[in-house]
Amino acid sequence: xxxxxxxxxxxxxxxxxxxxxxxxxxxxxxxxxxxxxxxxxxxxxxxxxxxxxxxxxxxxxxxxxxxxxxxxxxxxxxxxxxxxxxxxxxxxxxxxxxxxxxxxxxxxxxxxxxxxxxxxxxxxxxxxxxxxxxxxxxxxxxxxxxxxxxxxxxxxxxxxxxxxxxxxxxxxxxxxxxxxxxxxxxxxxxxxxxxxxxxxxxxxxxxxxxxxxxxxxxxxxxxxxxxxxxxxxxxxxxxxxxxxxxxxxxxxxxxxxxxxxxxxxxxxxxxxxxxxxxxxxxxxxxxxxxxxxxxxxxxxxxxxxxxxxxxxxxxxxxxxxxxxxxxxxxxxxxxxxxxxxxxxxxxxxxxxxxxxxxxxxxxxxxxxxxxxxxxxxxxxxxxxxxxxxxxxxxxxxxxxxxxxxxxxxxxxxxxxxxxxxxxxxxxxxxxxxxxxxxxxxxxxxxxxxxxxxxxxxxxxxxxxxxxxxxxxxxxxxxxxxxxxxxxxxxxx
Ligand SMILES: [Zn+2]
Ligand SMILES: [Zn+2]
Numbered sequence: 406x407x408x409x410x411x412x413x414x415x416x417x418x419x420x421x422x423x424x425x426x427x428x429x430x431x432x433x434x435x436x437x438x439x440x441x442x443x444x445x446x447x448x449x450x451x452x453x454x455x456x457x458x459x460x461x462x463x464x465x466x467x468x469x470x471x472x473x474x475x476x477x478x479x480x481x482x483x484x485x486x487x488x489x490x491x492x493x494x495x496x497x498x499x500x501x502x503x504x505x506x507x508x509x510x511x512x513x514x515x516x517x518x519x520x521x522x523x524x525x526x527x528x529x530x531x532x533x534x535x536x537x538x539x540x541x542x543x544x545x546x547x548x549x550x551x552x553x554x555x556x557x558x559x560x561x562x563x564x565x566x567x568x569x570x571x572x573x574x575x576x577x578x579x580x581x582x583x584x585x586x587x588x589x590x591x592x593x594x595x596x597x598x599x600x601x602x603x604x605x606x607x608x609x610x611x612x613x614x615x616x617x618x619x620x621x622x623x624x625x626x627x628x629x630x631x632x633x634x635x636x637x638x639x640x641x642x643x644x645x646x647x648x649x650x651x652x653x654x655x656x657x658x659x660x661x662x663x664x665x666x667x668x669x670x671x672x673x674x675x676x677x678x679x680x681x682x683x684x685x686x687x688x689x690x691x692x693x694x695x696x697x698x699x700x701x702x703x704x705x706x707x708x709x710x711x712x713x714x715x716x717x718x719x720x721x722x723x724x725x726x727x728x729x730x731x732x733x734x735x736x737x738x739x740x741x742x743x744x745x746x747x748x749x750x751x752x753x754x755x756x757x758x759x760x761x762x763x764x765x766x767x768x769x770x771x772x773x774x775x776x777x778x779x780x781x782x783x784x785x786x787x788x789x790x791x792x793x794x795x796x797x798x799x800x801x802x803x804x805x806x807x808x809x810x811x812x813x814x815x816x817x818x819x820x821x822x823x824x825x826x827x828x829x830x831x832x833x834x835x836x837x838x839x840x841x842x843x844x845x846x847x848x849x850x851x852x853x854x855x856x857x858x859x860x861x862x863x864x865x866x867x868x869x870x871x872x873x874x875x876x877x878x879x880x881x882x883x884x885x886x887x888x889x890x891x892x893x894x895x896x897x
Contacts, residue, residue, distance in 0.1 A: 427642040428669040430629055430685065434648045435464050435890065436661035436668060439788045441849030441858045443659055443668065444890045445648055455890040460788040464890050470617045473551055479614040480543045486607040487536055494598035495582070498589060498814045500821050505814055509533055509600060512809035519812065521825050524833050528809045531802070535573035536611065542566040543614055546623070555627040560687035563620060564664045570615070571840075574806075576608045577799055580753070581806025587742070587750055588811065592726065592821060624665045624686065633685040643669075643685045656859040664689040677853075677864035693861065695847040699776060705842035706769050712834040713762065719828035722808045726821050735759065735804060735832060757800045758832075765839040768794050772851060777866045781855040791848045798843055801836045805829060 435446040435455075439462030446455055446465060454466035468475075490509060497506040510533060516525030542562050549559035582601055589595045633641050657674040661667065662684040669691075675681060681691045695701075720732025733741070735758050742751035768790050775787065808829050815823040852858050854865055 426635065426639070426672070427644065428633070428671055428682075428685070429654075430643060430645045431651070431654060431659070431668045431670050432645060432647040434653075434659075434668045435666060436659070437462050437464060437849075438663070439792065439848050440784070440852045442852075443653070443656055443661075445653075446890055454893055456893055458891055460785050462788070462792070465621050466619075467622075468617055468619050472619050472622050473547055476543070476614045476618040477547050479610045479617065480540060480547060483536075483540050483607055483610040483614060484544075486603045486610060487540060490600045490603035490607060491533070493600045493603060495600040495810070496586065496589075496598050496814060497596040499594040499596070500592075500817045503817055503820070505816060506598070507810070507813040508598075509604075511813040512806075515813045515816070516809055516825060519825055521830060524805065524809070524825065524830050527833055527837070528805065531572050531574040532578045532806070535569060536575050536607065539566065539570055539573045539611070542569065543618075546618070550623045550626065555623065559623075560627060560665065560689070563623065564687060564689055567664070571799065571844075573611070574799055574802055575604060575611060577802045578806050579605055579608055580757075580800075581803045582810060584742075584750060584754060584803060584807045585810040585814075587747055588807070589814065591745060621666070624667075627665075627686050629667070630685040633683050633688075635682040636680040636690070641682055657861045660691055660693050662687060662689060662691050663695070674861055677861060694850055694853070694864065695845065698845060698847040698850055699773060699866070701845040702769060702842045703773055705838050705845060706766060706773070709762075709766060709835050709838035709842060712831045712838065713766065716762075716828055716831035716835045719831065720826045721804065721828040721832055722811065722826055723824045724811075724815075724821075725823075728819060732826055732828075734828060738804065754803065757803045761797050761801045762835050762839060765794050765798055765843065769839070769842050769846060772846065772848075776851050776854045779854045779856070779866070781857075784852055784855055784857070787851055788848050791843075791846065795843050798836070798840050801839075802833075805833045805836065 433445055434443055436443050437457035437460060439457060440460040442457060442459045444458060444464075449455060449465060449467040451467050451469045455464045456462065457464055493508065494506045495508050495511070497504055510529070513525040513529030513533070516522075516528060542565060545562045546559070546566060549556050549562065552559075579601075582604070586595060586597065629643060629645065631643050633643055635641050654670040655674075658670050658672070660669055660671065660675045660681050662669075665684060665687040667684055667686045669681075669685075671681070675693045677692075677694045679692075680696075681693070683689070684691050717735055720734050721738065723732045724730045739751050739755040739758065742748075742754060772787055772791060775783075808823075808825055811823040812825050815821050849858065850865065853862065856862075
């Protein structure tokens with residue numbers, strides 16, 4: 406991290422009114438979002454990345470490309486591809502001379518007409534609305550970053566972009582189109598419209614924008630206010646020191662902002678149960694850990710398990726052809742592809758729709774139970790597994806997208822028609838609930854519960870507190886925290 410933090414000077418009327426609580430911003434220090442280890446962040450050269458010494462999570466990376474011009478070029482291309490995709494046709498189906506052409510919006514609309522409003526809104530939100538908002542936010546971020554000083558609204562947009570970006574599922578939609586296309590070529594003549602290629606291009610340019618944008622560099626150009634607010638509304642004075650000058654502060658006094666990564670040292674141990682106050686750089690509420698992470702994850706996971714049963718037992722869609730046909734469950738859909746000889750595609754659908762939801766439910770369940778028990782084994786493996794679960798979760802939407810396309814395009818009454826069924830809504834609910842479960846889980850608490858993050862244990866299950874007390878806080882501090890994060894070439 407850069408040593409040259411700019412701190413806005415304190416105003417005259419702020420000074421000299423009794424003792425005010427204070428926080429010291431510690432430069433050059435970073436908390437690993439995967440395991441909660443505080444470590445020195447070395448100065449990175451372009452093309453290098455810093456990894457956590459304990460769990461291997463990426464902490465920072467420096468891009469080789471121009472920090473603003475490159476993401477801007479990709480962002481402009483994304484906007485162009487998006488608008489063109491919205492205006493062009495997705496595919497045309499020809500059944501015995503009768504044609505039907507659909508575009509991006511037809512799927513969500515048809516689902517709504519059929520009475521599956523929630524599913525229609527969901528598909529529309531993640532394939533049409535979210536990409537548009539993400540592109541708009543990215544333009545705003547790049548404009549804000551191009552200013553000499555990041556404007557006050559800049560941090561809010563950056564935080565919101567991070568929250569919204571996973572909801573834009575263009576890359577999953579492309580696979581949904583591909584599976585729908587494969588199913589359709591079986592029964593009729595299909596013409597792929599220009600929107601398919603445009604969405605493919607949009608997927609690449611949006612990924613390229615994200616991978617070339619250096620958010621850490623943008624945060625470094627944001628000043629740190631010399632005063633901030635505590636949760637109670639009281640003032641907190643902010644000062645700054647670099648870790649190289651003051652040495653490693655006591656780990657239980659440290660807290661990091663989950664939005665911008667700024668690390669602060671307080672005069673007292675930081676509780677897990679209370680919000681520390683507002684971040685003096687991004688004004689986001691700062692908690693040592695995500696509030697009530699175990700309870701929230703458990704609640705979302707139980708809800709997902711409840712929906713999992715109807716999602717697999719009930720048909721997700723009904724395919725009628727010449728008056729015949731019937732409902733298909735998720736598993737039947739994958740088996741049908743297999744029977745038709747489309748083995749790679751069958752495996753893909755099987756993996757995305759059956760393996761991924763099961764993997765997510767089982768792994769998050771395992772992580773929750775191990776945390777409740779204060780288990781100390783497999784911490785690195787559990788943290789890596791969490792990263793995988795977090796990454797693959799969105800791909801389960803393939804089947805929902807495929808159904809939305811089939812419902813839109815196969816509408817030839819008696820000759821051929823596809824309708825959505827209740828199983829699809831339950832399945833979409835499983836996907837969304839497991840996504841929410843993963844996003845509300847804070848993997849750092851697995852390390853807290855194992856007594857590896859210092860003496861702060863409030864808010865953890867009672868058994869865990871006993872386990873840490875037994876060993877004493879001193880032995881639970883990891884020796885790795887005195888070492889800097891490891892550097893590696895960034896190959897991505
Ligand atoms: Zn780590
Ligand atoms: Zn912050």
